Amino acid sequence: MSEHTDRIPGLVAGLRHGFERGVTRPESWRREQLHRLRALLLERGDDFERALREDLGKSGTEAQLTEIGFLVTEIDSALRHLSRWMRPERVAVPLAAQPASARIVPEPLGVVLVIAPWNYPLMLALSPVIGALAAGNAVVIKPSELAPATSSLLGRLVPDALDRRAVAVVEGGVPETTALLEQRFDHIFYTGNGRVGRIVARAAAEHLTPITLELGGKSPVYVDETAPLAETARRIAWGKFMNAGQTCVAPDYVLGRPEVLRELAPALEAAVHELYGNATARNPDYGRVVNDAQFERLVGYLDDGAVEVGGGFDATIRHIAPTVLSGVPRDAPVMRDEIFGPILPLVEVADLDDALDFVAARDKPLAAYVFSEHPATRKRWEQETSSGALNFGVPVLHLVAPELPFGGVGESGMGAYHGERSFRVFSHEKPVLTKPFAPDTLGSTIMPPYTAQKSRL
Numbered sequence: 183m184s185e186h187t188d189r190i191p192g193l194v195a196g197l198r199h200g201f202e203r204g205v206t207r208p209e210s211w212r213r214e215q216l217h218r219l220r221a222l223l224l225e226r227g228d229d230f231e232r233a234l235r236e237d238l239g240k241s242g243t244e245a246q247l248t249e250i251g252f253l254v255t256e257i258d259s260a261l262r263h264l265s266r267w268m269r270p271e272r273v274a275v276p277l278a279a280q281p282a283s284a285r286i287v288p289e290p291l292g293v294v295l296v297i298a299p300w301n302y303p304l305m306l307a308l309s310p311v312i313g314a315l316a317a318g319n320a321v322v323i324k325p326s327e328l329a330p331a332t333s334s335l336l337g338r339l340v341p342d343a344l345d346r347r348a349v350a351v352v353e354g355g356v357p358e359t360t361a362l363l364e365q366r367f368d369h370i371f372y373t374g375n376g377r378v379g380r381i382v383a384r385a386a387a388e389h390l391t392p393i394t395l396e397l398g399g400k401s402p403v404y405v406d407e408t409a410p411l412a413e414t415a416r417r418i419a420w421g422k423f424m425n426a427g428q429t430c431v432a433p434d435y436v437l438g439r440p441e442v443l444r445e446l447a448p449a450l451e452a453a454v455h456e457l458y459g460n461a462t463a464r465n466p467d468y469g470r471v472v473n474d475a476q477f478e479r480l481v482g483y484l485d486d487g488a489v490e491v492g493g494g495f496d497a498t499i500r501h502i503a504p505t506v507l508s509g510v511p512r513d514a515p516v517m518r519d520e521i522f523g524p525i526l527p528l529v530e531v532a533d534l535d536d537a538l539d540f541v542a543a544r545d546k547p548l549a550a551y552v553f554s555e556h557p558a559t560r561k562r563w564e565q566e567t568s569s570g571a572l573n574f575g576v577p578v579l580h581l582v583a584p585e586l587p588f589g590g591v592g593e594s595g596m597g598a599y600h601g602e603r604s605f606r607v608f609s610h611e612k613p614v615l616t617k618p619f620a621p622d623t624l625g626s627t628i629m630p631p632y633t634a635q636k637s638r639l
């Protein structure tokens with residue numbers, strides 16, 4: 183263990199002590215933490231914007247829309263609904279058990295671990311924390327070391343803003359995460375890739391710790407001849423090129439018949455121009471690739487098809503222009519792993535059946551996006567494919583509806599959160615049944631000696 187990692191067992195034990203003393207249970211404590219987190223985001227918004235610009239070249243507006251503002255909205259919603267979420271739910275008991283009353287009481291799980299990735303390094307570190315605090319847990323936050331400015335800001339600001347007895351930030355990479363995973367937690371919430379997701383799942387199994395895995399995958403887009411092309415292209419370009427394509431639910435590739443894709447390519451070019459102009463390297467609204475390793479990997483994909491849009495790059499500023507490739511073979515490298523960058527392959531399919539088969543033959547993606555006005559086509563996507571989410575007519579937007587569970591299925595993850603579900607993820611729903619001593623009816627309904635009548639409840 184390094185100096186860094188050997189303080190981890192004590193730190194987790196300290197939080198457990200705080201939790202066991204009941205620090206986190208009162209509704210008033212939960213509300214206060216949420217208010218303080220909200221104030222931190224608003225008061226230090228400029229610092230967070232700066233850190234996000236440093237890590238990912240993120241524009242201030244995009245940082246507000248997709249990270250800071252997103253979190254504030256989620257906190258507001260938690261504060262609005264917390265009393266209702268915490269309220270025990272009365273449920274019926276069967277006749278044979280009556281008189282009795284039954285309730286479901288949500289209780290906090292204990293000390294939970296949140297491991298975050300680099301692509302939305304603020305939002306994905308704190309969004310699960312909102313649910314964890316609302317549900318009355320102590321939390322360890324492990325930000326991504328690949329977004330170092332945001333990680334260090336969280337490491338400095340969160341301990342001062344929130345209750346140190348119940349919230350801690352552990353900065354670092356693999357050694358620190360490995361040391362954390364050796365500790366016993368009551369829930370682990372991991373966002374990132376499937377390889378590390380498996381490491382998390384194995385470590386969690388040691389302590390029988392429940393997990394949520396928010397993973398990624400290749401989210402397909404399907405466009406047919408009924409979709410209005412200009413608006414379709416604009417929406418696809420928006421979802422794809424936001425954060426320079428480094429969004430877990432970004433459209434990964436587009437499937438369509440050759441004649442549809444032939445018309446879509448120029449429409450995408452016009453859309454990119456409309457959103458980002460033609461000098462994206464100098465456009466502050468357009469992001470950067472996070473690091474050199476990702477940059478090299480992405481540039482390697484540029485030979486996998488004919489460049490229809492963009493194709494330019496500059497290693498010195500880790501800029502890759504919004505790029506559309508056509509004529510991409512189905513087995514090209516760009517079609518193997520999640521792209522996670524600003525490159526959009528157009529892949530030809532013969533018809534709808536071919537597109538559905540293509541998606542069904544691959545890992546279940548985090549999202550699927552269908553641009554078609556045919557009700558029958560939409561229905562077939564809904565019934566014949568499986569994905570974390572399915573949107574008609576727009577990518578990404580499901581994320582902003584707190585009533586919709588956000589999460590994957592199969593290779594794209596397990597468990598879901600947002601809104602009330604975030605509270606539920608970090609709660610145990612404890613059944614509490616109360617039976618009065620009188621009148622005693624159990625002898626005539628459930629207890630021996632048995633009669634034929636007693637075999638039914």
Ligand code: NAD
Nearest residue numbers: 298299300325326355356359374375378396397398399430
């Ligand atoms: P990352 O490299 O930042 O890793 C995520 C976390 O895992 C980090 O905190 C890191 O320290 C930790 N980690 C890395 N290697 C580890 C190891 N060997 N042992 C223990 N911990 C380790 O981020 P990433 O995985 O590159 O993120 C990108 C992926 O995340 C993409 O696949 C993307 O689709 C997915 N993602 C999913 C969502 C979602 O909500 N479902 C959101 C964002 C990103």
